[in-house]
Amino acid sequence: xxxxxxxxxxxxxxxxxxxxxxxxxxxxxxxxxxxxxxxxxxxxxxxxxxxxxxxxxxxxxxxxxxxxxxxxxxxxxxxxxxxxxxxxxxxxxxxxxxxxxxxxxxxxxx
Amino acid sequence: xxxxxxxxxxxxxxxxxxxxxxxxxxxxxxxxxxxxxxxxxxxxxxxxxxxxxxxxxxxxxxxxxxxxxxxxxxxxxxxxxxxxxxxxxxxxxxxxxxxxxxxxxxxxxxx
Numbered sequence: 001x002x003x004x005x006x007x008x009x010x011x012x013x014x015x016x017x018x019x020x021x022x023x024x025x026x027x028x029x030x031x032x033x034x035x036x037x038x039x040x041x042x043x044x045x046x047x048x049x050x051x052x053x054x055x056x057x058x059x060x061x062x063x064x065x066x067x068x069x070x071x072x073x074x075x076x077x078x079x080x081x082x083x084x085x086x087x088x089x090x091x092x093x094x095x096x097x098x099x100x101x102x103x104x105x106x107x108x109x110x
Numbered sequence: 111x112x113x114x115x116x117x118x119x120x121x122x123x124x125x126x127x128x129x130x131x132x133x134x135x136x137x138x139x140x141x142x143x144x145x146x147x148x149x150x151x152x153x154x155x156x157x158x159x160x161x162x163x164x165x166x167x168x169x170x171x172x173x174x175x176x177x178x179x180x181x182x183x184x185x186x187x188x189x190x191x192x193x194x195x196x197x198x199x200x201x202x203x204x205x206x207x208x209x210x211x212x213x214x215x216x217x218x219x220x221x
Contacts (some may be wrong), residue, residue, distance in 0.1 A: 009150070021173075022140070032207070032208060034208075034209065043200065043213060043215065044208050044212045044213050045212070046210075049208070049209070089152060089153060095207065096141065096158070096160070096165065096166070096207040097153070097155070097158065097166045098210060100145075100152055100154075100155070101150045101152060102151060105217070
């Protein structure tokens with residue numbers, strides 16, 4: 001089956017700096033890569049996604065890049081704000097099954 | 111549309127007991143997935159149901175089981191509870207194999 005690895009597990013940045021979270025996957029058949037944000041005590045929510053036929057996607061301060069050859073994808077958050085503090089999960093979807101990474105706890109220090 | 115709901119929100123059980131958790135998906139969503147979330151382990155996939163059939167299954171022991179009803183509502187059951195089963199159990203529904211919409215979760219504590 002698919003194996004998704006996510007790094008780092010924890011990340012602290014100063015407000016205004018950028019944050020990068022990286023994920024790798026093993027199955028070349030995976031073709032959809034969403035990112036979820038889970039704030040403390042809340043449910044995970046989709047923040048951005050990318051399909052295998054696209055190399056980069058941007059939505060305001062967040063962007064995701066995908067390298068199909070290397071089987072890795074990354075989440076980039078620029079100009080971080082305290083409200084970006086949360087756990088972020090990457091996922092790879094093969095067919096109709098989701099495979100999640102282990103999560104990255106991001107803390108933005110004011 | 112109403113979001114995904116889960117009941118109960120909190121549950122305390124003792125070792126050896128069994129528990130049933132319920133999930134009501136968003137109207138029109140036929141796929142329901144269940145996840146176990148523990149600190150440091152992320153979202154571990156339990157199983158997915160689609161049109162009352164288990165379509166995918168994760169690597170959990172047979173003590174974990176589930177089912178889906180004709181109205182797409184789903185239940186998961188854990189028998190012979192162990193201390194390590196303490197976790198947040200999340201269900202998620204989807205209309206297509208794309209975005210999953212998560213419920214608020216059921217916090218299970220096993221004493």
